[in-house]
Amino acid sequence: MEFALPPFLPFFLGALVVAVLRGRVQAGVAILVPILGFANLWFGMPGAPETLQILDFTLVLVRADELAMLFGWLFHIAAFIGLVYSSHLRDTTQQVAALTYAGSALGAIFAGDFITLFIFWELLAVSSVFLIWARRTPRAIAAGFRYLLINVFSGVILLAGALVHLWETGSLEFSYIGLEAGLAGWLILLALGVKAAFPFLHNWLTDAYPEATPTGTVFLSAFTTKVAVYALARAYPGTELLIYIGGAMAMFPIFYAVIENDLRRVLAYSMINQIGFMVCGIGIGTALALNGAVSHAFNDVIFKGLLMMSMGAVLHMTGRINGSELGGLYKSMPITTVLCIVGAASISAFPLFSGFISKSMVMQAAMDEGYPVIWLALLFASAGVFHHAGIKIPFFAFFAHDSGIRTTEPPLNMLLAMGVSAVLCIGIGSYPDVLYGMLPYEAEYHPYDWSHVITQTQLLFFSALAFVWLNLTGRYPPELPSVNLDAEWFYRRLAPRAVGGVVATLVAAHAVLDRFGQRQMDRAVAFVEHHHGPEGYFARTWPTGSMVALVALVLVASLVFYLA
């Protein structure tokens, strides 16, 4: 077939149609959209880039190379699963927002120049925020504003970086930038970093995602950060700084995830941790590492989606999401429990589950390229993931002490969506060649050789052993179920003293700075308001005499100026 629509267009058109429909028809049409989009991509993907002429710029709307196509397939699958999962909803806002959001993500993935990327980048932020606002609680609305502000800000930096890049090189092409590009390189990296939730830029994610609707979080966790990962893989492969940023990202959220009570927020932290693996892989930049990064992104969307969906189902059925209020749900939600455990096994990278075949690629690449410290950090992060996402999530929600909540399985469409994800998790984990065949770079890798399987199985089994042993001997702290022995020593013995002191100092210093900053800011605003506010000197309606005097003054001043 010669004719094909740009991949984002079916979604935007679908959003328009869905906006005027209601009820079951609306849900049905929404589910059709990703299927049609998929067919559009499958049958009609043009080889040559599609361009659009605006002003003096040639915008490359569609550039479909292998890297883009991989994410293209992924986003169609994710949109399909998410829409099935939310098809019981009767909320036009969410359906339209979800379709627009998925379409924007596709637009960004296939964008061939920075202006197109920027437009979809901002659309991502603007469309997705409605999934947060749709919860319609004051907390969600406030969190949505913060989310919007930071994400739009990221777009503005992206535009600034792109313009500087244009100024310096005369090109807007969205391809390798690197930090050698100077100011443009740093600005664009910062913009991508905000969306990819780099350390210190990550708070919007853990702040807003858990406040979204049960179904909204599923979409949110699929698109925004993965678009950023894609953009990093496109523009900054092999940037060494990213290795260390990725390592930090994989490690630090673990500590927060452990102490967090809101289970969806735990997942939000674990999301940053998983993105850490991808960023690290992009930083290493070899074919194997990049393949690992993008295939991990692929798998993460599916298994993180599955976990988010299972937690969404719990929230949907019980109205609660705090670990301390849940427990014992396996009695009334056995299918959900099993599906959640499949997701947990995948994220923990059990052999035969999808996480295993991609995560180990990044770690292998770290070892091959001579970053043993990073390898250790990632190993530690793997164990940490197993603890907070693999055990903590299912344990607190479905087992632990019986909370006495009796409910039923979620609606069929939710179970179906989770089922599809679970099948994909196991399928990809068991037959990795399908996914490997789609990877953009040439690299030979076999996940199921002895060393990988043994290392990973040992890690997991000793963790599990420790879990059981601690439980039996009664040393297992009820509030803080920790599994990982070395990590445990670190944060149970050393951390309280050392970190406690540091944290106290930091908190105090931060408070002082904050107060100082706040005071200066207040003072500045007060100053501006004093002069520019409705009663201010500049904004008052002046008496006619003063106006005329001003004119005379300006005349005299300009005469003096000219005659001088």
Place this chain on the structure above:
Amino acid sequence: MIAQFVSQHLPALQVVVPLIAAPVCVLLRRPTLSWLFALIVTWICFAMSIALLIRLESAGTIVYEMGGWPAPWGIEYRIGMTSAIVLVIVSGIGSVVMPYAKASVAAEIDPARHYLFYTCYLLCLCGLLGVVATGDAFNLFVFLEISSLSSYVLIGLGRDRRALTAAFQYLVMGTIGATSIVIGIGLLYLVTGSLNMADIAARLPEPGTNRTVLVAFAFLGLGAALKLALFPLHVWLPAAYTHAPSAVTAFLAATATKVGVYILLRFIFTVFGATFAFTTMPLDAMLLALAVAAMFVASAIAIFQNNVKRMLAYSSVAQIGYMVLGIGIATQAGVAAGLIHLFNHALMKGGLFMAIGCVFLRTGSVRLESMSGIARTMPWTMAAFVLGGLSLIGVPLTVGFISKLYLIRASFEAGLWPFGVLVVLSSLLAVAYIWRVVETAYFREPTAEAARATEAPLSMLLPTWVLIGACVYFGIDAELTVDTAFRAAAALMQANP
């Protein structure tokens, strides 16, 4: 036969038709009849301005001698690319506001005075078109007075009594401006003995040798700055725009200040010449400084306003800063950017004032607090406001982006990159004041009056959306505006080397 007559006298008819139509309108008396008559006249004017623009494609400049008297004795109309653009803007806005005016005027002005309103409207249109079309300095002053006097009346026609003070202050300031222009023209006449602008330009003595010319330059600059509301001479504008009837505000905000900018361009480039203004005289430095002050001070004031019309009025002062900034950059690209913004700002500010006029029609107030939750009952009006606001901020795919893009480019190319940065920074202030309205209208619980409001009538919504739609259309396909502006700027720069 008629077609030939029209085509031959098109430049004159452009001005004469509304001039003759105005007294006819007085005779009609009946509100609907006079409205319909004025509507037809404005649309004819618009058609004529488009025809002139098309004719300019083949001819470089259209010169028309009034009554067959050759210049410099007779009055000459001289229409170049710049004047053609401004003619299209003025008559275009005039014809879009007209259908809007019916419902709005019916609600805001005493029915017995409707025919006076439409008469003054036509007179004002005639004055503004005349200023742009004429090539005679004194004739320019006459038309300026026609447009000014009629706009004082238009502002004072509403039921809001504060409008009378505002109109009076505008009258005082406007008269000083016009007087200063006529003094300038007089001084030039003293030196050159001519009133025809092209002729004056040819007869001016060597730059820097004559103090009279210099003083004329100062007076003309001051007069134009007053008319275009250049900071700090903008003080008449906020009150006048705030208290005038909605249709008047939309019309004047989109046209009157633009004509002021045109007067400035006309005198700088075709009478004194760019070399005199920017090399001999430090006009570029003055314009740049005042433009930046306007961009920041007026935007900051807008943020603190609780009256949305007043807020938009201050925003106009800031936006005029962008146009003047373009002129102050004093390169072809800069002047073109100023002209692009002149066109674009007319679209967006016209659309915004019209949207806010719809709110006023339904709630009787333009205070921010009375607009709480209004987006639920007036979704189309507020959607128009948001799009216009985005354009004001300069979001891509709107005309505001095009303006700022070319302004920033021009400042970089001229080596004045700090001004490009300032443009971006001041845009952030626009985000703040637009966001206040959006937040109030979309995220607050509706007040009783906002909940009772219904969507504005189609006769007002459609014109609003025509302008807002144009904001988006010309934001995507900017070829026409950019091309025309660059050609106009090229013509201006070469006018008098």
